[in-house]
Amino acid sequence: MSNGTKHVGNARHWPGMLLATAFFFAYVYLPIVILIALSFNENRTVTVWTSFSFDWYKMAFQNRDIINAAGNSLLIATVASTTATVIATLAAVRMSVDNFRGKTVFSGLIALPITVPEIVPAVATLMFFASLGVTLGLGTVIIAHIAFCIPFAYLPIRARLEGMDPRLVEAATDLYASPVKAFFKVTLPLLLPGILSGMVLAFIISLDDFVTTFFLGGAGSTTLPIYIFGLVKTGVTPEVNAISSLMLLLSISLVSLSLFLGRDQSRK
Amino acid sequence: MAGRLSRTKIRALLIGPAAAVIGIFVVIPLMLMAWISIQGRDYSGGVIWGELSGEAYLRMIFERELDDSLAVNFNYVLIILRSVWLSFLTTVISLLVGFPTALFMATRTPKWKAILVFMVTLPFWTNLLVRNYAWILLLRDHGAINGTLSWLGIISEPLPLLHTQLAVAIGLTYSFLPFMVLPIYASLEKMDLRLVESAFDLYATRLMTLRRIIIPLAVPGIVAGCILVFVPSLGAYVTPELLGGGKTLMIGNLIGLQFGAARNWPFGAALGILLLALVMISLTFYALKLKNTGGNTQ
Numbered sequence: 001m002s003n004g005t006k007h008v009g010n011a012r013h014w015p016g017m018l019l020a021t022a023f024f025f026a027y028v029y030l031p032i033v034i035l036i037a038l039s040f041n042e043n044r045t046v047t048v049w050t051s052f053s054f055d056w057y058k059m060a061f062q063n064r065d066i067i068n069a070a071g072n073s074l075l076i077a078t079v080a081s082t083t084a085t086v087i088a089t090l091a092a093v094r095m096s097v098d099n100f101r102g103k104t105v106f107s108g109l110i111a112l113p114i115t116v117p118e119i120v121p122a123v124a125t126l127m128f129f130a131s132l133g134v135t136l137g138l139g140t141v142i143i144a145h146i147a148f149c150i151p152f153a154y155l156p157i158r159a160r161l162e163g164m165d166p167r168l169v170e171a172a173t174d175l176y177a178s179p180v181k182a183f184f185k186v187t188l189p190l191l192l193p194g195i196l197s198g199m200v201l202a203f204i205i206s207l208d209d210f211v212t213t214f215f216l217g218g219a220g221s222t223t224l225p226i227y228i229f230g231l232v233k234t235g236v237t238p239e240v241n242a243i244s245s246l247m248l249l250l251s252i253s254l255v256s257l258s259l260f261l262g263r264d265q266s267r268k
Numbered sequence: 269m270a271g272r273l274s275r276t277k278i279r280a281l282l283i284g285p286a287a288a289v290i291g292i293f294v295v296i297p298l299m300l301m302a303w304i305s306i307q308g309r310d311y312s313g314g315v316i317w318g319e320l321s322g323e324a325y326l327r328m329i330f331e332r333e334l335d336d337s338l339a340v341n342f343n344y345v346l347i348i349l350r351s352v353w354l355s356f357l358t359t360v361i362s363l364l365v366g367f368p369t370a371l372f373m374a375t376r377t378p379k380w381k382a383i384l385v386f387m388v389t390l391p392f393w394t395n396l397l398v399r400n401y402a403w404i405l406l407l408r409d410h411g412a413i414n415g416t417l418s419w420l421g422i423i424s425e426p427l428p429l430l431h432t433q434l435a436v437a438i439g440l441t442y443s444f445l446p447f448m449v450l451p452i453y454a455s456l457e458k459m460d461l462r463l464v465e466s467a468f469d470l471y472a473t474r475l476m477t478l479r480r481i482i483i484p485l486a487v488p489g490i491v492a493g494c495i496l497v498f499v500p501s502l503g504a505y506v507t508p509e510l511l512g513g514g515k516t517l518m519i520g521n522l523i524g525l526q527f528g529a530a531r532n533w534p535f536g537a538a539l540g541i542l543l544l545a546l547v548m549i550s551l552t553f554y555a556l557k558l559k560n561t562g563g564n565t566q
Contacts, residue, residue, distance in 0.1 A: 011375065011461040011464035011465050011468070012375040012376075012461070013375075014368070014371060014372075014474070014478075015474070016368055017368045017369075017371055017372045018372065019368075020364075020365055020367075020368030020369055020372070021368065021369045021372040021373075023365060024365050024366070024369040024445070024449070025387065027365070027441075027442065027445070028388075028391050028442070028445065028446070029391075031399065031402035031403055031405070031406055031442070032391070032394070032399065032402060034402065034405060034406065034412055035398070035401070035402040035405060038405060087285045087286045087289060088286060090281075090282040090283070090285060090286070091282060091283045091285070091286035091287075093282065094278065094279060094282035094283050095283065098275075098279060098283075100279065106283065106287060109287060109290055109291070109295070110286060110290065112290060112294055112295070113290065113294055115547075115551075116298075116503070116544060116547060117499065117500060117502065117503020117504070117505075117520065117543060117547065118503065118505070119503055119505045119520045119523055119524060119540075119543075120298070120301075120503065120523075120540045120543055120544055121294050121297065121298065123301070123523055123524070123526075123527050123536055123537075123540055124294075124297035124298050124300065124301040124537075124540065125293060125294070125297045126527060127297065127300055127301060127304055127533060127537065128293075128296065128297035128300050131300065131315075143293055144293060146289060146293075147289055147290055147293045147294050150286055150289060150290060154286070201393070204393050208393075208394070208395040208396065208397070210396065210397045210505075210506055211505050211506065215524070215527065225395060225397045225398075228397060228398065228401065229397060229510075232401055232404065232510060240401065241405075244395070244398040244401060244402070247394075247395050247398055248394050248395065248398055251393050251394040251395060252390060252393075252394060254393075255389075255390060255393035255394075259386065259389075
């Protein structure tokens with residue numbers, strides 16, 4: 001970028017490159033910006049701007065169904081992400097030091113929920129629970145969320161472990177720390193940013209999920225995405241813009257937090 | 269205490285829970301689905317356990333007439349072909365936009381690289397449903413695009429944009445485009461710019477440099493990106509549901525229907541197996557391609 005001259009040999013400049021990049025970012029961000037802008041629109045017609053207003057946010061916060069749906073979303077995401085993170089941490093810690101036959105099979109197994117299109121495990125699990133006579137509801141949704149949250153928590157934790165110096169644990173055991181003590185005093189504190197980062201990602205994924213919740217949910221397990229879907233299907237209202245914007249902002253702040261946590265570690 | 273546990277026991281305790289959860293709640297249901305796909309169907313759409321039947325698979329191509337004979341029915345084949353076509357289109361558009369974007373990112377300074385990667389990653393973590401809903405606001409008859417076009421005087425009647433194949437293609441590209449950019453960026457990021465400069469010094473044209481140096485370096489990223497866009501597009505549910513209409517149904521929606529209004533579990537299960545098979549074929553293709561390119565560069 002430093003030399004503005006039209007130098008044929010500039011490796012950093014390619015014709016059309018800037019245009020494509022500008023198109024990319026406009027394409028990806030413009031709809032989000034328009035959605036957020038319209039959520040502050042006073043008008044009911046949704047797409048014509050009249051004047052600034054917080055009315056739709058006020059309405060959203062006074063709507064009992066929305067509050068209940070938000071409560072369900074948070075409950076499911078909290079339980080699923082915490083459980084998945086504990087399970088994933090245990091597996092990741094062991095996988096980093098253990099070598100056994102079938103290790104690759106296990107790695108593939110862990111990644112399975114994110115390898116196949118979500119609709120397939122969703123309907124398969126629906127048939128599974130229905131065949132067993134299990135009533136669909138919060139419980140079935142939480143179980144399914146735990147399953148697909150595991151890879152999202154596992155992968156960042158595994159990545160952190162790869163970057164860790166194994167000599168630290170060796171040093172601890174040389175100093176007569178038991179394996180359990182070495183884990184809690186050395187591995188876990190070093191791993192904590194990775195674990196938190198994985199947990200936040202799992203939380204977001206669960207919070208945003210639609211397909212699995214839609215097929216495995218029942219009465220009383222309506223989450224925000226399910227509620228929004230229902231409203232959108234029956235007709236767009238400005239309230240949807242308000243809740244949608246809030247969900248976007250929540251995800252954006254959480255992912256920034258997660259990346260910040262992950263980044264801190266990589267600086268060492 | 270832990271010191272006295274055998275290796276196998278520690279393994280079972282630590283890796284066991286993850287294997288159990290995914291084994292019981294993902295693998296077993298998938299196996300059950302395969303089994304249900306070859307079971308008979310009763311009148312209410314449920315499963316006749318133990319009655320082996322290929323009816324669900326026949327149904328993809330044939331229709332049973334009243335006299336029990338089979339007649340060819342291309343309705344479902346059409347939906348399957350449409351899914352493949354829309355996913356292919358999405359992949360091509362993503363590649364055309366994603367490659368130059370990745371090249372731009374890879375040739376920036378480290379500080380800018382970090383910011384750009386963050387900006388590309390961010391949308392992935394925001395709600396897919398909400399992001400697709402945002403496109404309804406843009407594509408509707410009185411939405412942002414039609415509004416702007418008529419304000420500019422280019423059109424007098426709103427263009428029918430929503431509930432079309434175009435809308436679905438736009439939505440799919442929008443949903444999965446970052447998956448194309450990131451792997452290509454990853455393979456170009458470590459590219460030594462001096463390599464490109466020396467090509468220029470040796471009188472290579474831009475096109476030649478692109479073809480002989482940059483694209484070969486980007487191939488692993490391009491292949492990975494194409495898979496990461498193609499596979500989720502193929503199984504998309506939310507985008508065609510929101511932005512498409514009755515004539516833009518994709519496999520995912522057809523599967524969903526069998527567990528809702530249409531109620532035909534064996535058929536839904538068979539379609540699920542078909543989708544899995546298509547995904548497997550794509551992944552095998554990816555593995556082979558990667559092996560080939562790996563062999564060439566060495």
